[in-house]
Amino acid sequence: MLFSRWIGRLLTPILLLISSRKARVKARSEDFDFYVFSMSYQPEFCYRHRSHNYEGCEHPRDAWRDSPTIHGLWPQYSNGTWPASCSDELFDETVLYGLGVERFEHLWPNVEKSWGEPGFENFWEHEWTKHGTCSGLEQEKYFKTALDHVPNPPTIVRENYGGHVPKSDLIAAYGGLHMAIIVCESKNFLSEIRICLSKNADASAGERIECPESLLVEENCGDEITIPKFYSDDSVWALVE
Numbered sequence: 001m002l003f004s005r006w007i008g009r010l011l012t013p014i015l016l017l018i019s020s021r022k023a024r025v026k027a028r029s030e031d032f033d034f035y036v037f038s039m040s041y042q043p044e045f046c047y048r049h050r051s052h053n054y055e056g057c058e059h060p061r062d063a064w065r066d067s068p069t070i071h072g073l074w075p076q077y078s079n080g081t082w083p084a085s086c087s088d089e090l091f092d093e094t095v096l097y098g099l100g101v102e103r104f105e106h107l108w109p110n111v112e113k114s115w116g117e118p119g120f121e122n123f124w125e126h127e128w129t130k131h132g133t134c135s136g137l138e139q140e141k142y143f144k145t146a147l148d149h150v151p152n153p154p155t156i157v158r159e160n161y162g163g164h165v166p167k168s169d170l171i172a173a174y175g176g177l178h179m180a181i182i183v184c185e186s187k188n189f190l191s192e193i194r195i196c197l198s199k200n201a202d203a204s205a206g207e208r209i210e211c212p213e214s215l216l217v218e219e220n221c222g223d224e225i226t227i228p229k230f231y232s233d234d235s236v237w238a239l240v241e
Contacts, residue, residue, distance in 0.1 A: 032075035039068035056111025067153035080214030136203035
């Protein structure tokens with residue numbers, strides 16, 4: 001599968017589609033309408049960055065094959081824009097240790113770095129600086145909120161690892177129309193799944209809600225979606241390299 005995919009991508013036009021997400025805007029903390037909870041499928045991320053030989057891509061956890069992991073918890077406006085970098089509060093990496101290294105490794109991994117390696121905290125620092133500072137939440141509560149809102153993963157990804165699924169089945173498994181947004185690489189390879197969460201009175205994340213039309217336009221997959229494998233799982237990759 002990877003060999004044909006490699007060839008196919010060589011033939012893909014170099015120009016990429018510009019993201020439909022509109023420009024970010026400066027705003028004060030808590031000034032937003034709801035949360036986008038974005039989850040990345042690590043096999044696809046690793047394929048796109050295969051030349052870097054990231055540790056997590058070379059030796060992935062089984063859980064990362066079974067379902068997408070947290071990308072981030074993003075304050076969002078209903079009109080399709082979002083606030084960003086709302087304060088200068090510095091990231092506190094001790095929050096990661098306080099909430100548990102294992103939880104992050106399992107649910108919100110940084111596959112680019114091993115835990116404790118210089119720069120390993122950069123991923124979560126970016127998420128805090130760009131998105132967390134706009135939530136109005138303290139850092140510990142922001143990260144804990146994201147960890148606590150990981151949906152119970154359906155079996156569809158695990159059961160079709162390395163195979164194909166109808167887009168309609170994947171959407172249904174994650175709650176149905178308007179409840180999940182599927183984002184693909186090259187309109188075919190599962191890259192991200194995004195869901196929407198309500199905003200509570202204290203600015204924390206609440207229950208799942210339907211995503212507005214302004215966000216649904218981000219869905220870019222064809223009718224059939226490939227569930228990619230980690231390139232390190234596929235012996236064909238060695239022949240391609």
